[in-house]
Amino acid sequence: MINFIQSILYGLTIGGILYIISIGLSLTFGAMGIVNFAHGLIYAVGAYALYSVATLLGANFLVGALAAVAVSIPLAYLIERFIIRRLYGQSIDYAIIATYAVLLIGADALKWFFGASPLPISDPVGELWYFGGLQMPAFRVIIIALSVLVFLGLSLFFKKTLVGKIVVAGLQDREAVRSLGIKVERYFAIVFVIGSALAALGGVLYAPLSTLDPYMGFEIIILCFAVVIVGGMGNLRGTAIAAFTLGMVHSLTAAYLVSSAADAMVYVVMAVVLIFRPIDAPA
């Protein structure tokens, strides 16, 4: 039983990271109709920025994390301004090709700078916390708490701020928002940058649990698309539920079935949802 609960908690960790990364992807998909593979690059850049500042320059983890988020903002702005904005209203095929190209170019650039070998980042807390018979790395508990904070923060942002309300309205009916005289794309761009900063944060949080490699963005982006598809494009609550559920599926599969099948099981769940969700169900 303890092992099971522990697996659930590990699943919440993965789910939390998936949520933090996926939310930007979901909003870009839902609001702008853009399939943004470049999101995976921002995630990888976040992890490598952390490595550069915390490991190569010797600063502490928190400074590295802040640097990662700070680096992601101008990068996201450039991607939105010069690539994504040109894809509004275009065929989804163009978005896939253009953003996948950005991911490929970025991954090769990371390989050029940092090499192809996997790079480790140590657990910044390095402690185990005990809850009854359970033991849990403190860093994983922090990840779960942080993902809950991000969820609450975003919920407040979308409920209480004008920018958030414009985006919520735009997710439902972009044309109607424009017909009020609001340039809705500007607000989508703000949300794009916020979502990208969160992707970089996801890279920061995942780096100590795994190793860095230049192509890490490719793996995560497919998992995140599964989250977005299960949770619904642009559906904030659905994305959170899907991320934590798929995180637990991932963790339980690794613990009780075959470790190497954990990713595959996520796609099986996605396929089942697609098969049984009514065609006219809200996204």
Place this chain on the structure above:
Amino acid sequence: MLLSVDNLDVRYGHAQVLHDVSMHLNQGELVCVVGRNGAGKTTLLKTIGGFMKPAAGSVNFQGKRIDGQPLEQVALSGLKYVYQDKRVFGELTVRENIELAAYPSHESLDQAIAKVVAIHPKMQKLLDAKAKGLSGGERQILLIGRALIGDPKLLLIDEPTEGLAAIIIGEIINILAAMKSKITMVVVEQNLATVSRLADRVYVMKEGVFSREITDPEIIANPAAYEDEL
């Protein structure tokens, strides 16, 4: 002249929907466009409102050409559109729907709410309700009220009574009648009884062209005189 539409051709792909349509609108008028489903009424309204670009012809509003301008720009120039399908922002409250309309016009939220409540006091009680829970009539009142925020010069209203109960239709007609002296309107409407109560002039549209313009108040007041032409 507030609005001038000249020789408008509009296409959906290869299908031409409007053929050489021209109309004009003077300040303070309420003009109704009538016609059967598919005649091109909504297409005309959407083209004037900046939702669609014409293949040929022009739309001039307050002396400036607006066809081809971005939708936001057309709205900010003082031309607001009330949707046929009662498209409110369902996930937002009524108050938030009003807040969004007030934002680009730099009108205070209190002023904007007062405008919506002024057209129907019932809206005061619904301010904190999610818009998706409103009835069809309440949605229509919200949409009309929302369009009045920012003091537009022209309202384009598409089928305001469609799908509403008879008692609500009466309320909507009363609201539009009360607005008549304050704002210029183009109303697309199939219900000729509504048209006869509201219109200063009527354009009859058939298969993408205006087949008749009716200016005589006595004829407008007697729908039987032109219902066969639809």
